[in-house]
Amino acid sequence: MSDRLKWGVLSTAGIGMRKVIPGMKKSELGIVHAIASRDEAKASAAAEKLQIPVSYGSYEALLADPEIDAIYNPLPVNMHVDWSIKAMESGKHVLCEKPIAMSAEEAKRLIDARERTGKQVLEAVMVRQHPQWLRVAEIIRSGEIGEVCLMQTTMSFFNDDPNNIRNIPEVGGGALYDVGCYALFLSRFVFNAEPEQVVAMSDIDPNMKTDRLMSGIVDFGGGKQLSFACGTQLARFQTVQIFGRKGRIEVPISLNAPQGGEVTITIDADGTNEPDKMRREVIPASDQYTLQADLAARVFLGETAAEYPIENAVNNMAAIDALYRSSKSHTWEKVASI
The missing domain is CATH 3.30.360.10 (Dihydrodipicolinate Reductase; domain 2)
Known part of the structure; x- marks a missing residue:
């Protein structure tokens, strides 16, 4: 892993396109390297609009990119846990949109995934x-x-x-x-x-x-x-x-x-x-989204411990x-x- 974290974005969700990705792009600790959609044309258009170097027509292809260190996951809530775990199993850290899951019981699966893979997963609560x-x-x-x-x-x-x-x-x-x-x-x-x-x-x-x-x-x-x-x-x-x-x-x-x-x-x-x-x-x-990306990058780069580990998200x-x-x-x- 280099000194600057390379991010991959899992979907072209509105919150990411409008707020989170523009904020992430101002981070001095990370680079938005790639974005994926299940629609290749949509991913390409998003990459062009936000000046992201790489686009993928599937989530699986994004997770397979060895250049990517961490994933930002703004998928619908019912897809948060499964795709975050897939990212962790692919060797990526994860910053996942709120709420982290459909239930606390489902969210607990992320604790197990963190322990099993050694990869961090954090909830994106920008405030x-x-x-x-x-x-x-x-x-x-x-x-x-x-x-x-x-x-x-x-x-x-x-x-x-x-x-x-x-x-x-x-x-x-x-x-x-x-x-x-x-x-x-x-x-x-x-x-x-x-x-x-x-x-x-x-x-x-x-x-x-x-x-x-x-x-x-x-x-x-x-x-x-x-x-x-x-x-x-x-x-x-x-x-x-x-x-x-x-x-x-x-x-x-x-x-x-x-x-x-x-x-x-x-x-x-x-x-x-x-x-x-x-x-x-x-x-x-x-920009609270830049600050959020910076803090996540410090955790993922091993520079600091997570102030709000995934257990915090489970309790919410x-x-x-x-x-x-x-x-x-x-x-x-x-x-x-x-």
């Missing part, structure tokens, strides 16, 4: 690398807003296209899988703890059978709670509020921070809720599993973290 969230963690650790006890978030967008993968339950569509998973990632990040139990309510689209609205409470124990709502057929919105005993932090652009743009967080350190007494911090411009899936169970049982469900 954890963004400087605004690192700053939020710093403020919480400083004690400025007191003990943090509550996080509230709403994450939503509108998409009612029945052919869009976000609206096909068999491949991992639905609000909780697509954006609700971020509420769980971020609350676990904020509380630095694993949830104990959850309760949820959902609204199922009568035609597409996906959860188009999911809301819930996630109990972390010790008086710490996440309250969230996520939707796929609501006005586009995202925000996170973090409440401490003394003060509050607001993160208005919590997920889709502009690539190469500044963002602002608001700190109401004294809990006055008076705008003229709040502090607004401008977080310098960055355990909370998702519990929320889906609760939405059907209409009662509290325990979270089976590992």
